Amino acid sequence: MKPFGELNGLAAPMDRANVDTDVIIPKQFLKSIKRSGFGPNLFDELRYLDEGQPDSDNSQRPLNPDFPLNFARYQGAEILLARANFGCGSSREHAPWALTDYGFRAIIAPSFADIFHSNCFKNGLLPIVLHADIVSTLFDEMYATEGYRLNIDLQAQTVTTPSGAVYEFEVDAFRKDCLLKGLDDIGLTLEQAPAIRTFEEKWRAQSPWLFDVIK
Amino acid sequence: MAGKTLYDKLWESHLVELRDDGTALIYIDRHLIHEVTSPQAFEGLRLAGRQPWRRDANLAVPDHNVPTDAEERAGGVAGILDPVSRLQVQTLDDNCEAFDIVEIPINDIRQGIVHVVGPETGATLPGMTVVCGDSHTSTHGALGALAHGIGTSEVEHVLATQCLIQRKMKNLRVRVDGRLGLGVTAKDLALAIIGTIGTAGGTGYAIEFAGEAVQALSMEGRMTLCNMSIEAGARMGMVAVDQVTLDYVKGRPYAPTGALWDQAEAYWRTLHSDVDAVFDREVVLQAQDIKPQVTWGTSPEMVLPVDAMVPTIEAQADEVSKNSVKRALQYMGLHGGQAITDIKLDRVFIGSCTNSRIEDIREAALVAKGRKVAANIKQAMVVPGSGEVKAQAEREGLHTILLDAGFEWREPGCSMCLAMNADKLGSGEHCASTSNRNFEGRQGIGGRTHLVSPGMAAAAAIAGHFVDVRELGGHA
């Protein structure tokens, strides 16, 4: 996983509440057995005028001219501004994969759905919760200013706007540490292997019916 | 000291390690695997040169992509027409083989939707931690288990370490007093709860469903209820263990027997919230107020009793809800003030991990008996949740009743719940569906899903539009 340091990135809008994972990456693309390559199909139904299929040549498809991510001014965006309950719906990790593959490294919203929120951290994508009023302010400023960039400092837990306003955000200390160092969750957990084994033996003695049944 | 909730007990019994920062390492007893969210996890194991921690903790079954058409199904994996679906199912077979994980293959009689298969085979037991790369894993909480969906990275994490890094949720009790009326089912209860607390109402909480109406539910009904916890924003929902649970579990293939059963039963009987347990939040509903429910919009919280009118934009309190109602009405092709019973339907789908168990099929058959599907319904399909459910329904002759009425009787799988296989809605089509999500495009691009109970879906198929199943008669 890529470590997350400081990010100074262009912001782009996804201006509606309850954006679910079906909107983020429609189900026909879930059939892939790989982890990469989902970026061209991020927000597929909104982004293109036709119906996308896993084998479509996305470069040949008609773009929806009304969809903000297709506007010239948002090209190269790394920060997504979103509304409440972003990422609701299924647990598909394809959603953060699509967002990161597209180039996003952080999402700012008033709230996130639980599973999506934890899936983001596992994929080097930083979900930032700011108060709804602040998010609205950021939206307004972004719409008013072409080339609107935000500075995100994970170490300091701050978002800084071009005018110098600084907003602090909360982040789980463990998640923060992993993200800063680009640490792999599994490797970390396996360092606890002796503790897991001890627990397992105790649990087996206590609940033997849970073990060696499915063989 | 205050007593413990059921969730507290399940959490504490699986705690390997609590860290200073409040995260915890939780031991996972059962990991269920299907073909959509596992390939990248196995790919990850391979890339890192890792092996599963404990093979016998895992059970795999393909469900999302398997065809439900008997002819296509007969050809097994090789017979799956869609090459991408075939590749996913084949990849699951290959990965299970390579990593020595037990798989119930496509045409095994036990195959079915993973959330039907788990409890049915006894792979899910009370007191367990159960995870699966699928958000409806909350279903298994009906057995008094701590069960929730995980993402693919976590699938890999569980495979490699038998543990998950978690943070404890808050406790929410949803108590339903009194008894549900005739013709009002667990599905209506689930929808009414979501209508009350909203799709984000359970976010951050583990829900325990309790109260007289919940205790009166069968195991199937409890699974329907817990299944939809995620639609209320909660990763997990659960019901305390009681005699109904024990009777359901006894005799299942993977359930303990003999002295081991006695030992397990003694422990399982402790799996309920203590009388003095403290919940962070409690919501109380009165069962007798709940009528059969129908969703009219594009979120499960956009739900109303069948005798209601579709809401108007003007009646909404603020801009955000005005916008969302407007958008939903537009997508659904409805106008505010229209009676729910005036919504014309094109298709009917009875199935999914929410409502495809034997009780659901019985409920549908009871309504369909001696009647015919209306002429305007292009397709009414019944998709049993597993091969075992299908066989049981056939032993009871339910398939004949349904077929005589004009329903299709399919092979088990997820089917039109998410339209990953060939079963899909056409654009603009309205579907009465017993599944759990009415999001835009969920059952096919442009498709319009209305969530209902199996009885309501069958009644809608017969009438050609929504009707109160209680007026049609024949309901349970």
Ligand code: SF4
């Ligand atoms: S039936 Fe539907 S909700 Fe359930 S596991 Fe399958 S696709 Fe998911």
